Amino acid sequence: MSRPRDPAEERLGWLLCLPAALAMLVVTAYPTLYALWLSLFRYDLRFPDQRAFVGLDNYATVLTSGVWWEALATTLIITIVSVSIELVLGMLLALVMHRALFLRRTVRASVLVPYAIITVVAALAWKFAFDPVTGFVDQWLGPLVGADRAWLSERWSALMVIILTEVWKTTPFMALLLLAGLTLVPRDLIDAARVDGANAVQRFFRVTLPLMRNAVLVALLFRTLDAFRIFDTVFVQTRGAQGTDTVSVVGYDTLVTRLNLGLGSAVSVLIFACVVAIAVLFVKLLGARFSAEDGR
Amino acid sequence: MSADARPGETPFWDRLFWRAGSLLVIVYALLPVAWILSLSLKPAADLADGRFIPARISLEHYRAIFADAQFPAALWNSIGIAALSTLLAVVLGMLAAYAIVRLRFRGRGLMLAAALSIAMFPPVAVIGPLFELWRTLGLYDTWPGLILPYMTFTLPLAIWTLAAFFREIPWDLDQAARVDGATPLQAFRHVIVPLAAPGVFTAAILVFIFAWNDFLFAAALTSTNAARTVPAAIAFFTGSSRFELPTGSIAAASVVVTLPVTAMVLIFQRRIVAGLTAGAVKG
Amino acid sequence: MAEIVLDRVAKRYADGTEALKPTSLSIADGELFVLVGPSGCGKSTLLKLIVGLERPSAGTVRVGGEIVTDRDPKDRNMAMVFQSYAIYPHMTVRENLSFPLRLARLSRSEIDERVTRAAALLELDGLLERRPAALSGGQRQRVAMGRAIVREPAAFLLDEPLSNLDARLRMQMRTELARLQRRLGTTTVYVTHDQTEAMTLGERIALLRHGQIQQLGTPRELYQRPANLFVAGFIGSPAINLLPARIDGERLLLPMADLPLPAGLYGDLPPGIRDVIAGIRPQHIAGAGPEADDTNSDGRFEARADVVEWLGSEVHVQVEIPVPDAHWPSALRHALETGSTGAERLRVTARLGSDTRAREGDSLRLAIDPGGLLLFDPDTGERLGD
Numbered sequence: 027m028s029r030p031r032d033p034a035e036e037r038l039g040w041l042l043c044l045p046a047a048l049a050m051l052v053v054t055a056y057p058t059l060y061a062l063w064l065s066l067f068r069y070d071l072r073f074p075d076q077r078a079f080v081g082l083d084n085y086a087t088v089l090t091s092g093v094w095w096e097a098l099a100t101t102l103i104i105t106i107v108s109v110s111i112e113l114v115l116g117m118l119l120a121l122v123m124h125r126a127l128f129l130r131r132t133v134r135a136s137v138l139v140p141y142a143i144i145t146v147v148a149a150l151a152w153k154f155a156f157d158p159v160t161g162f163v164d165q166w167l168g169p170l171v172g173a174d175r176a177w178l179s180e181r182w183s184a185l186m187v188i189i190l191t192e193v194w195k196t197t198p199f200m201a202l203l204l205l206a207g208l209t210l211v212p213r214d215l216i217d218a219a220r221v222d223g224a225n226a227v228q229r230f231f232r233v234t235l236p237l238m239r240n241a242v243l244v245a246l247l248f249r250t251l252d253a254f255r256i257f258d259t260v261f262v263q264t265r266g267a268q269g270t271d272t273v274s275v276v277g278y279d280t281l282v283t284r285l286n287l288g289l290g291s292a293v294s295v296l297i298f299a300c301v302v303a304i305a306v307l308f309v310k311l312l313g314a315r316f317s318a319e320d321g322r
Numbered sequence: 323m324s325a326d327a328r329p330g331e332t333p334f335w336d337r338l339f340w341r342a343g344s345l346l347v348i349v350y351a352l353l354p355v356a357w358i359l360s361l362s363l364k365p366a367a368d369l370a371d372g373r374f375i376p377a378r379i380s381l382e383h384y385r386a387i388f389a390d391a392q393f394p395a396a397l398w399n400s401i402g403i404a405a406l407s408t409l410l411a412v413v414l415g416m417l418a419a420y421a422i423v424r425l426r427f428r429g430r431g432l433m434l435a436a437a438l439s440i441a442m443f444p445p446v447a448v449i450g451p452l453f454e455l456w457r458t459l460g461l462y463d464t465w466p467g468l469i470l471p472y473m474t475f476t477l478p479l480a481i482w483t484l485a486a487f488f489r490e491i492p493w494d495l496d497q498a499a500r501v502d503g504a505t506p507l508q509a510f511r512h513v514i515v516p517l518a519a520p521g522v523f524t525a526a527i528l529v530f531i532f533a534w535n536d537f538l539f540a541a542a543l544t545s546t547n548a549a550r551t552v553p554a555a556i557a558f559f560t561g562s563s564r565f566e567l568p569t570g571s572i573a574a575a576s577v578v579v580t581l582p583v584t585a586m587v588l589i590f591q592r593r594i595v596a597g598l599t600a601g602a603v604k605g
Numbered sequence: 606m607a608e609i610v611l612d613r614v615a616k617r618y619a620d621g622t623e624a625l626k627p628t629s630l631s632i633a634d635g636e637l638f639v640l641v642g643p644s645g646c647g648k649s650t651l652l653k654l655i656v657g658l659e660r661p662s663a664g665t666v667r668v669g670g671e672i673v674t675d676r677d678p679k680d681r682n683m684a685m686v687f688q689s690y691a692i693y694p695h696m697t698v699r700e701n702l703s704f705p706l707r708l709a710r711l712s713r714s715e716i717d718e719r720v721t722r723a724a725a726l727l728e729l730d731g732l733l734e735r736r737p738a739a740l741s742g743g744q745r746q747r748v749a750m751g752r753a754i755v756r757e758p759a760a761f762l763l764d765e766p767l768s769n770l771d772a773r774l775r776m777q778m779r780t781e782l783a784r785l786q787r788r789l790g791t792t793t794v795y796v797t798h799d800q801t802e803a804m805t806l807g808e809r810i811a812l813l814r815h816g817q818i819q820q821l822g823t824p825r826e827l828y829q830r831p832a833n834l835f836v837a838g839f840i841g842s843p844a845i846n847l848l849p850a851r852i853d854g855e856r857l858l859l860p861m862a863d864l865p866l867p868a869g870l871y872g873d874l875p876p877g878i879r880d881v882i883a884g885i886r887p888q889h890i891a892g893a894g895p896e897a898d899d900t901n902s903d904g905r906f907e908a909r910a911d912v913v914e915w916l917g918s919e920v921h922v923q924v925e926i927p928v929p930d931a932h933w934p935s936a937l938r939h940a941l942e943t944g945s946t947g948a949e950r951l952r953v954t955a956r957l958g959s960d961t962r963a964r965e966g967d968s969l970r971l972a973i974d975p976g977g978l979l980l981f982d983p984d985t986g987e988r989l990g991d
Contacts, residue, residue: 032426039427046418046477047433049410050440053474057451064451071454122343133344135591136351142587142594143355144535146553147576151354154361160569162357162374194354199598206599217658218691222705222752223679232704236695248441255444258537262557274446274538281450282542294447301444 064291071285084292097271104185104272105253108192112249115193116200123201124208137198145195149262152191153178181269188270191259200245207241247308251301273297355580361573369569383574393575395547396555403465403551404533407472411529412522415480423488437478445475449542456543463544471539476529483528483597487521524597527590552579607669607759607792608634609655614664616650624650625816627664637786637793639807641800647816648796649764655794656685656762668759684753688765690745692737699733702751723751743774760792767802779805800840812836834936834986837884837979843921846953849934850883859883860928864904867975881989882937884979887921890955893972904973910963920957924969925950934983
């Protein structure tokens, strides 16, 4: 557009955005800065009088603590594994939703149930399913893995249950984002590839997928960030025990359960830093994609 | 063949493959829901039988959760808080989305970037300060104490969805109405509002789901029936013994909150899908 | 041998629409065959049936003697150029051109050689490393063609390849295509809605309407001996003038003039015909001298010039002829798509030389040359005579 900037329009624009902007800032920017501030203090709510400035001591404590690093490792494991599975499974789901006409409405509606269901409820459902006493998994898989296995009491099997729950819940969302990208691939290009001699698999990997790159990257970005912040499922299923602590659970524990605001804030800030790092990484990847496609 | 052949063109095996796929998807999606339903209907004695389908049916758990004040209070809290958060987020979001889509002003890019950043924000980073702040301000364990963070964290979703829908509206109709003799307010009410309504409705649904679903803030910023919402209440249900979860009650409570949501999703599925994908496609 | 034979091929969709009625035709090896018709006539459907993107509801498709009706497009050894070009936006021009060859697992050297040759043929040499987004419409069109050429297929199928180009480029590409096809000698099926393209490119044309072939023949045949009103009206620009007429003895009575029937025509007509539809091409209506100087009165008439289009080499003049409704045959109304009440005036176009001084509103004296007269049955629209 080449209209000159209209000062009245500028004012109105700012005015209309102000309430939303304020709301977003007040509850995020301010507390974040405050968290930064708090992290520089030794501040335990149980002993409020002992509050004292300690500089970067809290960070040192966290970064030398095994709990933090184990939690970080666990979080990364959960993130990478679940997002990978979700990508593949989500792609398959998107293809089914795109292609299948049988019960199309039911399929689309069903697929939204995991999205809409409360995470806590989903976590509990799967927790009960894997419970050696009340659950059906042991009944069904008994012959394969040995009956009465207490899935949630050992690290790796617990992680498996957590990942399963996460994947179950969020694959549909991933599938929807991928479906949107899938429907944007022009029909003509697929037809041309058919005529050019490509079979279904070749058409998918050489034409459809490359043209979906942006949708895939956006979906990956959001899901990775979400996965890194995982909290509800872990808290409900294991409370973080058995080495299944994730960074958010550690943060919650320190802040709300142990009421240690100083240390907890340091943890929060570190988590924030990790998230920013991941986001930056993806944005760089996305940016590189955009300029490459212009061919200039 | 397979994913991209035209309808009516496919051989029998292909069709079978995709039909089986559809059924598998439906089973995948509804399995845990069916399981939780089954658990909620099992009499207490049968809870340990490990069966997927209950041998006997009993409504005792449903009676139990409504007998105790905890669950009904949580339901009321959830409904009220989610509704109010939705109202606020949608109203503020509408104003911002309208400005972003229709007006040229320097802060436009900034607004979108800010919204995006908040969508990527780790909530755990703010629960500490909010916890302390709310206690100081007396907002701990109150409705506003949850409504404020919910409103904030759903604003990006609301703005993106509304912006995507607003971009599709032919705003010239508003000018046509004005030429036809309508005042700006009349044009807005009779032309713009009906066109914008579907988008607003969709944004509201998405925001409501988010607020209804949240656990972290509810767990951190509430502690009693005064403001504890359903997710937190279910997670902290106390049972007859300290070491045992009251499986039956939890299952019943879960069903009570899930079935309405499932019904809502079934009815509004097209809107929800459109809303989710609109943001992705245009974004 | 890339002869294409369609035997009673038909296409009906699930909702009942009949896109193509049972059609048979055969295209010779190396021929440039054109399918032409208005939108929705079934030409694109026919093309898709030939290439295999759709399966026929009935009938068989044979290529080089082999039945290919149930084969996937990739097994038919045909190349297609889409109306939208359908070139892959995420690949460079070189990658686009080599894509089908890579799929066919040809050797690297063979691929390079073919791509280089095609690029040279289509003047794409300097563009090989670019992406489609950085190309102009004409260049993209050539990439689409290149992708077809590299495969050295049994047949080329072109679906309105020029319709997205601007008028000037279109004419240029038209001659390029003709030259290319002659040089390569590959059987080509060309789909278009533009009758000029059809006439200039096709060795033979099939004109379709509502899923049915109206006439199949050389351009000359369709022009000079159209099978029915539709063909007569579709082929030729400006369009043929269609008028209700009446045969009285050896004379043809038109609303505005009458003239003797050409001998040949009169002899072939079934006896007892009275009402007919007459078709007169604009170039057979010329300016006549003033009445005083004109000894002949056959086919002469006066009319007021309504619209005058000056094209440089010729002038198109539209005049209006009053026609009482009672004389409108059903087939004519159908062909002209007028309502049942019809118009009381008929528009007739005449093609005059550029030296004409006619201006809008002028009264003109025009003469009809009976040489190119065509007569059609008033009910069926079929052409009368041989």
